[in-house]
Amino acid sequence: MSKKSAAAGEKNLERHVATEGGGHGLPTPAWVAIAVATLVVGVLAGHFLLGGAGTVSLGGRTTLGPGELDATVATYTANGTTTAVTAREVLEEVQGSPTLTANEDGTYDVPAASDVLSYVQNEVILADAAARGLTASDEEVDAFVTGTMGLADMAEVASNYGISEDAARSMIEDAVVLSKLQSEVTTAELGDYPTAPAEPAEGEEDVATPEYADYVIGLLGDEWDADADDWARTDGAYYATLSGYEISNDAATYAAASAAYSVAANEYQTASAQLNEEWNAYTDGVLSKVTVQLGTLAE
Numbered sequence: 001m002s003k004k005s006a007a008a009g010e011k012n013l014e015r016h017v018a019t020e021g022g023g024h025g026l027p028t029p030a031w032v033a034i035a036v037a038t039l040v041v042g043v044l045a046g047h048f049l050l051g052g053a054g055t056v057s058l059g060g061r062t063t064l065g066p067g068e069l070d071a072t073v074a075t076y077t078a079n080g081t082t083t084a085v086t087a088r089e090v091l092e093e094v095q096g097s098p099t100l101t102a103n104e105d106g107t108y109d110v111p112a113a114s115d116v117l118s119y120v121q122n123e124v125i126l127a128d129a130a131a132r133g134l135t136a137s138d139e140e141v142d143a144f145v146t147g148t149m150g151l152a153d154m155a156e157v158a159s160n161y162g163i164s165e166d167a168a169r170s171m172i173e174d175a176v177v178l179s180k181l182q183s184e185v186t187t188a189e190l191g192d193y194p195t196a197p198a199e200p201a202e203g204e205e206d207v208a209t210p211e212y213a214d215y216v217i218g219l220l221g222d223e224w225d226a227d228a229d230d231w232a233r234t235d236g237a238y239y240a241t242l243s244g245y246e247i248s249n250d251a252a253t254y255a256a257a258s259a260a261y262s263v264a265a266n267e268y269q270t271a272s273a274q275l276n277e278e279w280n281a282y283t284d285g286v287l288s289k290v291t292v293q294l295g296t297l298a299e
Helices: 006-019 087-095 113-131 138-148 154-161 165-185 210-223 254-287
Strands: 072-078 081-086 291-294
Touching (some): 072 113, 081 087, 081 113, 113 165, 113 254, 113 291, 138 154, 138 165
């Protein structure tokens, strides 16, 4: 599984779901965040031990020639193994494509330190996922495209994000793997963000309907006893807010549906905060053991 463009691509995937629209081009990577917009992890500072002695020297240069793209711009040590990071690897992630765009004079900018760190973070976390045996099947990748992203196929993904289909598939493979990793290292159950109830027609705001009853009871889950047509328990998250509304298997008002939606949204946000806290703890633990030697621009 290729790891190129993971941070940039997954950040765009997150944006796609949040805005229900496609992107055009990939921004500078900020960090791994998959499309469900829940894998928000720590930023660059505080997760790595940044080395001093032995730092790779770039001799004060800020650009590289085409023949120097495979020059080492950083190294990192994880689990006793030191790995070199080349300018090409980081730039491919930043630009979201293995076909790099050069400056007007044919040179390439030396990657920024933040981009190098972001690249290393992705490599380390994805390597941990690989060590756990986590992979992404073709069926899972396709399901992510059509389900999570709501797009037709990989060609549409590539078109929306301005990358090749191979790069798009690699990006989504990483997103699927990270989603599996999240499930393995966290306990919070997030579920889907609730959909707001449809607004009633003008003048029918107080009309109780079967549709709103279905909506409310669907959110109540095991807090509602359909056989008794009444609350199953009064110690759940919904009862305190909805006990004052007239609710039955057959009828509920828009006001009751709106109140149920507010509770569901709050429950989702609470679960999301717990998930993020657990994910941060996991990434902090993994990344705190990594030493990074950044290339220096000093003579």
